Amino acid sequence: MAAVARRQVRPPAWRRALPENLTAWSFVLPASVLVLGLGFFPVIWSFLLSTKSSNGFGPEHGVGLANYRELAHDAEWLAAVKRSLEFTALYVPVTVLLGLGLALLLNQKIRFIGFYRTCFFVPFVASAAATGVIFLYVLDPQYGIVDNVIAWMGLSRQQFLDDPDQALFLLAPIYTWTAVGFDILIYLAALQDVPQDQHEAARIDGAGRFAVFWHVILPAVRPITVLAVVWETINALQFFDIAWATKRGGPIDATTVIIVYGYKLGFVDGEQGLGAAVACVLFVAIVLLVVMQVGYARWRKLDVV
C-alpha cells in the first residue's frame, strides 16, 4: 500500500549546517583557545606597550606612535633590518635545499639508516647556548679546527666570528646546521607520500633518474617546499638565540639582527616601548611576507591552503 508522501519541510540552510558546524567547532575549540589565549593575546599587550615610554621599572607614559616614528629614523634599526634581510636571503634557500637533499639521501632502506637519520637530527636537539659554545671553539681564529685546517692547506687564517665582515654570514650555516633537521623531517614524511604508481609508471616508461626526480618527486613535495620556505623565512627573521649566545650581537653590531636589536633596546637600554615597537613591526612584516608567499603558492596552484 503506497503511503501518501508527506511533503517534507526542509529546515533552512543554516539549520542543516548546524550539526556540522557544532562538530567542527568542538574539534577546533580546545586547541584554538590555548593557542590564541596564550599566543595571540600577548601580541595585543605588546602593541599597547609599544605606545608607551617605559623602562620596565619606572612609571610609563603614553606616547602614541612616537616610538614607531623614532624607529623609522633610527639608523641602527635600518642597519639591523638590512642584516636580517641579508641573513634570510642566505639562510633560507640553503636550508630548504639541503633539507630536501638530505631527506632524499635518508629515504632509503640501507643498514643503519635509523642511526644516520638520528645523526642529522642531533644539532636540532642541542640548545642554542651549547651550539654557541661549540662553534666559538670550532671557529676560533687561533685554536679552532677550521682555521688550523685552512692554515695547513696554505691559505691565510680567517677571523671568522671575530671579523665584523664575516660573522653574520657564518651564523647562517651554523643556524642551518641546527635547523635543517626539521626540514629533513617534514620532507621525509612527505616522501613517504609520493605515490608509488607514478614512480613505477615513469620508470617503466624509461625515464632517467633525474627526470623522475624533477617530474615526479619535486611536484609531489611542492606543498612541503612551500611550508619549508615559509617556516624557515620566519625562523630567519626571528633569529636571535645563537647570535646572542655567540657574539651578543657583535662584533661591533655585525650580528645585530632585528630581534637582537629589539632585545638590546628593551632589556639593555631599558627602552621597553621601543623594544615592543620592534616586536610589532616584525610581527606585521612577517604576516605580510607569509601572506605574499602563500598567495603566490595559491596563484600557482600549489595546493597549500
Place this chain on the structure above:
Amino acid sequence: MVQFNKTHPGIVVNDQLGSNGDEMVQKLQAVIGSDNYPDIAYVYGSDVPNVSQSSKVVDISKDIKATGFDWNSLYPAGRETATVGTKVVGFPAVIDNLAVVYNTKLFKAAGVAPPKASWTWSDFRAIAKKLTNASKDVIGTGFPISGSEDTTWRLWPMIWQQGGEVLDKSNKKALFAGPQGVKALQLLSDMALKDKSLYPDQTPDTQKMYGLFDSGKMAMIVTGPWQLPDIQDHHVPYGVQVLPAYGTSHETISGPDVYMVFNHSDARRKAAVTFLAWLHQPAQDLQWDIGSGNLPLSSKTAALPGIAQFDKKYVGIDLFVKNLSNAHHIRPPVTGYTQVSVAVGKAIATSLLGRGSPKDTLAQAAKAADKALS
C-alpha cells in the same frame, strides 16, 4: 643562610635563584609588575639607578638605623653605589677594584723585572711588548671588547688618572671624548694594532682573555680579586700590582654590586634589612670573603685579626684591599648609564679592531651618550 635562620627566629630567609647577572634585569622587569618579586635581589651596580625607578624600591636608611648597623663603616664606594639620589636602596654586595695580575714565570723567562708600584702606562706598554712572543704563542696582555660593561669600565680609571671626567657635573653631557679619553684609547689601540701586544677579547664574560692567562699564554691582565680563585686553581704563579699611572695617579675603579631591597610590606622590608645588616657585620663579612674571595666590605672587617687567614689563602689580595683607597670616583649613577656604557663599549671595540680612530669613535659615542642622557 642557615646560620641566620637559626639565630634570628621570626625571620626566615629563602634562597631563590634569580638568574645570572645579565638576565637579572630582565627577570626583575617581568616580576616586578606582579606580586612575585623578591625581597632582596643582587643587582649589578650599573643597573641600580634604572631598577631604582620602580615604586617598589624605597629608602631604607631609617630601617638601617633601627638595626643599629654602622652604615658609615662600609667603604665609600659601596655606600655610594647603594645610594641613588637621597635614597639608600640596598646594601653593597660585592666590592672590588681593578689592578694588574701578572704571570711571574713569564716575566722571569723574558728577563723582565716585575712591575714596580710606581710604574706608568708607558712602562706597561713597553713590558707588554717585550713579553709578547708570537713564536711561543704568548701575548703581553688583553682587553675585553664584548661591548658589555666590562669593556667600558676599564677606560674610566685611565681618564680619571689624567684628571678627566666621564660626564660633566650635571651628568647630562659626555666628557669622555676629551683629550684624556682619546689618549687612553689611543694607547690601547696602538698596543693592539701596532705592537700587537694586546689581545682584543670578543667573548662574552671575557672568557678567552682569562682562559689565556690561566693557561700561561698571557703575561698580564687587568682584573679584580674575583679572578684569584680561578688563577690559583690553574696553578699560575702570579703577582699583583696596582694599575699603571698617568703621572703619579694610580687611581683605580671600584664597581660594587648591590643587594637591592624591594618593598612588600613594612615587616618584610625590615626583616630584609635586618638580614642584610647581619650579613654585613664584620664577622659574617669575613666568613663570606674567605669562602668566596670577595673583598671585605668595610674597614672594620679589614681590621679583624681573622683577615690574616684571608690574606694567606688568596695571595696578593691584601693589595686589592689596600687598593680600595685608590678608588676616588664612582661610575655616574644616572639612569642613562647603560646606554653610555654601550656607546663607549662600541667605540672601544671599533678602535681596537682597527675600524676607526679613537678620536672619531669616541666622538660618536659622546653624541650617542648626550642623546641618551638628555
Place this chain on the structure above:
Amino acid sequence: MSSEALSRAVAAPIERAAPRKRRRRRPSAWHLLLAPLALIFIFPFIQMVFASFMTTREINAYPPALFPHHPSLEGYRKVLQQSDFGTWFVNSVIVTSVAVASQLLLCPIAGYAFARMRFIGTRVLQLLLLTTVFIPPQLLMIPVYKMYAALGIVGTIPSLFLPWMASAISIFLMRQFFVRLPKEIEEAAMIDGCSRLGVFVRVLLPLMRPALATIALLTVLNAWNDFLWPLISITDTSKYTLQLGLLTYQGQHHTEWAAVMATNVMVTLPLLVVFLLGQRHFVKSLTFSAVKG
C-alpha cells in the same frame, strides 16, 4: 649535492620495489656519502661528550684539547651527586609528557576539522592561528608573564607545560596531512555506516602515525629545551627543569664547564633516544590498499 646523487637517491627505493631475485645485499655505496656527512653533523656533539669527561680546568685551557688527556668524571659527579638533578629530570619529564599528550589529543582533531569540514569562521580562525607562528617569543616575555600572573599560575609547573599544550604549527601540520589524504578513504568508510568520529578513530588514526610522530617529536623538543620562559617564571628551586639546572653552574665570574658539559650530554641524550626509536614512524609508508582494493 649533485643531481646525479639526487636521482640515484630517488631511484634506489624504486628499484627495490620492483620484484627481483633475493640476493644478499652488499653494503650500499651510500654509506660513503652518508657517513662523512653524518660525522660533520654530529662532530660538535661528540666534542661535547668528550668535554664532559674532562675537568673544568682542562676545558678552559688554551689551546683547547679534543680528547681528554686525563678522563675524569668530575662533571658527572658534580651533577649527579651534588645537585638536584633527579628533581630537575622529573620536572622536565612531567612538563614534556603533559605537553605531548595534550598536543596529540587536541591538534589532530583541529587539523582534521580545518581540512575536511566547512564551518563558519574557518578562514578567520585559521588566519588568527597562523599569526601566532609569527610572534617573536623573546620580546613578548613580559606581557606573557603578566598574563600568567593575572591567572595566578606563575611559578608553577603547569605554567611550564601550558605554552606547549597546543600549537598552531601542529594544527597546520595535521591539516596539511589531511588535505593530502585522498577523500575516498573516508567516503568509503562513511558509506559503510561510520560516523564522523568513528571514521576518525578507526580509519584515519592508524594512517596518521608519521604526522603524529612529527608533532610529538617537535613538542618534546620544544618543551624539553625551553629555557627562557622557565627562567622568568620559576623561582622555586624545587620546580626547576633541567635547562634551569644548567644555569646553576654558571656564576658571574666562573663557569663549572665540566658540569655544564655533563648536563648538556645528559639533557640531550633522552631526546636522541626518543628520536632514534621514533624515526621509524616517520617513514612508514602509507598503503592505499584500502582504496585500490
